[in-house]
Amino acid sequence: MSRLIIVSNRVAPISEGGPAAGGLAVGVYDALKETGGMWFGWSGDVLSSGQPQIKVEERGPVTFATIALMRRDYDQYYRGFSNATLWPAFHYRADLLHYDRHDFEGYCRVNAWLAQQLVPLLREEDVIWVHDYHLIPFAQALRAAGVKNRIGFFLHIPFPASQVLLAVPPHRELVEALCSFDLLGFQTAPDLRAFCDYIVNEANGTVDASSGGPLAIHAFGHTLHAAAYPIGVYPDEIAELAKAGERGKPVRTMKATLHSRKLIMSVDRLDYSKGLVERFRAFERLLEHATAQRNKVSFLQIAPPTRADLHAYQDIRLQLEGESGRINGRFAELDWTPILYIHKQYERSVLAALFRTAHVGYVTPLRDGMNLVAKEYVSAQDPENPGVLVLSRFAGAAQELDGALIVNPVDIDGMADALARALDMPLAERQARHRDMMAQLRENNVSVWRDNFMRDLQSASGATRTRGGRARAASGKKTAREVLVS
Template identity: 50%
Template sequence: MSRLVVISNRVAAPTGSHSGAQGGLAVALQAALLEHGGVWFGWSGERTDEYTGEINYTEGFGVTTATIDLEDQDIEEYYDGYANRTLWPLFHYRIDLAEYERGFADGYQRTNERFADSVRPLIGEGDAVWIQDYHMIPLGQELRKRGVKNRMGFFLHIPWPPRRLLSTLPHAAELATTLFAYDVVGFHTREWLESFQDFATKELGATLGEGGVLTLGDRTVTAIACPIGIDTTEFVEASRGVNARLAYRRMRDSADGRDMIVGVDRLDYSKGLEERFLGYERFLEEHPDQRKEVFLLQIAPPSRASVESYRKIRSTLDAMSGRINGAFADTDWVPIRYVNQGYPRDVLAGIYRAAKIGLVTPLRDGMNLVAKEYVAAQDPEDPGVLILSRFAGAAEQLTQAVLINPYSAEEMADAISMALAMPKAERIERWRALMDNIEQEDVLWWRDRFAAALMAA
């Protein structure tokens, strides 16, 4: 594959280890850039009084990043507005939270045009361009307008909603049509892929041919299902490192012989945290003999604090954790340890390893790499149990997890009880099947599968 130009909303600082608190996507994209060389372009996360398009470069560990600053209006309308108050809730099936404001849509388009102006000089002849996620859906079309003829791919890391749901978005057809500027469009699951194909054929009038090729007018795009993985080898190594071992010992010591259930999620309504607390509460109610033998550690670093719906969920979870602890706690035990801060991935690896159960129960999720990281961190001789929402993209691959409906408190309580009592032989058998998938379909497999489709398009 030729040199790679990765474009995403945010750009992670180059790092040569897992010591930083980076998300799974950041690690995945760095792995792709390390393999092929190139540049990673996006928003710096910083504000400027006046947009200039000036690019700030950083180099380290074989990765070059290029970032620009945005004006307050861009951030308010493009990022806080259209991306996170319109597209994010709608694409996660929360039409009740989606806000349709003309100013948001205008700011989204304007900012994507600014991204196109800034990144255009960085794209050389023969480079492959790989654009990431819902923040930049129309960017490919803007680059085509500026004369870019390179191979271009787009990957959506969140669900693509059903046709009837997406049709509630003003100018949904125009937004979806911009995806035909790309050569390849990727989704994590067959479900998200089929939803896109359904919208394209029935709302846009596109035709679907062999190999997932969609044709609209004089443009064709290959649409594929390509689930992202983790950097399994490096994560397993990190789980055996000093920081992970220290975190493991601290958690085991603080558990004082009790079984730990762990949840690690960004503070977001799509993650099903309220439903998780209710399911755990149901477990405590139905199994009084287990109450002091187990506890839930919920790590939920805040995000998007400027958006009202995120402030509301934090307030709700604060109240719920306090109510549940008040109802069930004893002088030497609290049922929920609720932590609003993030941790480096190697520390999380140690925490995962110490947990008897990994509770990953989003109401809707494009993939969810926490599920895969939890499995990868386990002790092969005595692994924990992954309880996974059927509505996470990861459920399509991780079929040997205990799959549940996160909306059912009763089903979640039963799954917790089953996991705690599961014999070691069954735990090992389930873990081995899960780990086989995580090792085989890792981030390198994801990258190579998408790159092969892009080069063949």
């Protein structure tokens, strides 16, 4: 029987009801806990001396296999190339890109080393699913070590247009490494188009869409497949979590603080890609133009810290603290603080309950692969009296959630107008928009995301490689469990 092996940069310390994690961790864990299998990756620990050792821990159907990084590896692979080069480039911030050749060498070295650590844990029929930009060379390293298993890759962040990707000096090496996978998954059709554009115009490859399924990519001497697989959530589970927390202390405290005011709410990691400064300024513009909203609405921004040892993230924190203080100083009254800016992490259950309380979900990244906060906000709403989602057109979720008010995150006036419209939207329109979005979320939940990817990985593998001298035939629609045992 095949196992599902998940590989990601970080194996998140997820526990039921524990602190909220990022979209990758939530999606991966929700997918893996149903099928069972192994989750392999960095533990989050950084060592100054000694030799890292794999720690294996069983938690129900999931085996967690984690390993620490040495300080040099962390600096070059994680802080350096992954987050100082790839992250800004893939989020269209070439102006923030920093490249160091030694960091790229470290990035490739750590991918090869991690692949070597995984090899002894693999079985012949395991299906390997690698996640995100930290691990682009991972399949290439596994193939060099002789691994023949099916290997898929899913990119959780945007894939940039060719002219942006060209700003990364080893762009060709990165795309060639991606072509060692059997199947590539992207969040949205625009991300897939950007990848195909590079293949055709920069790599002299070809793209074949004749099968009607995932695209067949021919480049760098490889044949692989690629498609868009928008990651989802379990909307009904989130709804129950939110409903259960309505009477909890955090929600009661928030309601007491609001004194019947309406609430606009955002939750983001503290990151320059999230459009936080523009969001604060649009709220300020709302208070400037819609004077009737003063002392009638509060804006709650929860921004947990992330990558605090990188200068770009230190800068955005200082900038946000300055903006919130300035806006509060301008508009606050003795009984009202317009912006509640909280720089800490909360449990998923608390966030779900707070989402249910908020009249407006305010999700306006400058670029984002999907943004599960948008989907979680919609899921958490009371269907009898739902709030309104204000959503950036540059979040992947905007491709699906057409019941949201879609905005351009650099248009400060446009966002302020959308906030005003959301706060005044009639109940019937709010209910209709929420109903349509919930139907979409149920139709494409996280199980559908996982099952579609695993089905196509089975088929893509059968089309491009043989095992034991015989090609595997493409299968029909199957669940992940059926794929793993076939």
